[in-house]
Amino acid sequence: MTTRESYQEQMELQLKQWSVRLEELQLKAEKASADVKTKLTAELAELKKLDVAARQHLAAFEAAAATTWETVKADFTDKWNHVSGAVDALWARVS
Numbered sequence: 001m002t003t004r005e006s007y008q009e010q011m012e013l014q015l016k017q018w019s020v021r022l023e024e025l026q027l028k029a030e031k032a033s034a035d036v037k038t039k040l041t042a043e044l045a046e047l048k049k050l051d052v053a054a055r056q057h058l059a060a061f062e063a064a065a066a067t068t069w070e071t072v073k074a075d076f077t078d079k080w081n082h083v084s085g086a087v088d089a090l091w092a093r094v095s
Helices: 004-031 034-063 066-094
Strands: none
Touching: 004 034, 004 066, 034 066
């Protein structure tokens, strides 16, 4: 069983990793040719939207009462996995 604290730590670590990847993509876009830069900028915008969604999920998780942890864990996991999968898919397209 995953504890609430370890689950939160896992999500925070994932957000930090995504931030690094977003910065790498931003640098790649800045150095790219015009047509590639346009594509990367569009992908970067989509990734930033997903990052915002993930941070909103984390904020909702943090706000949930400890007594509702088991009740909301499945919902958070589903939402988190959706965002995570979308980030990974977009990253694969631009890497």
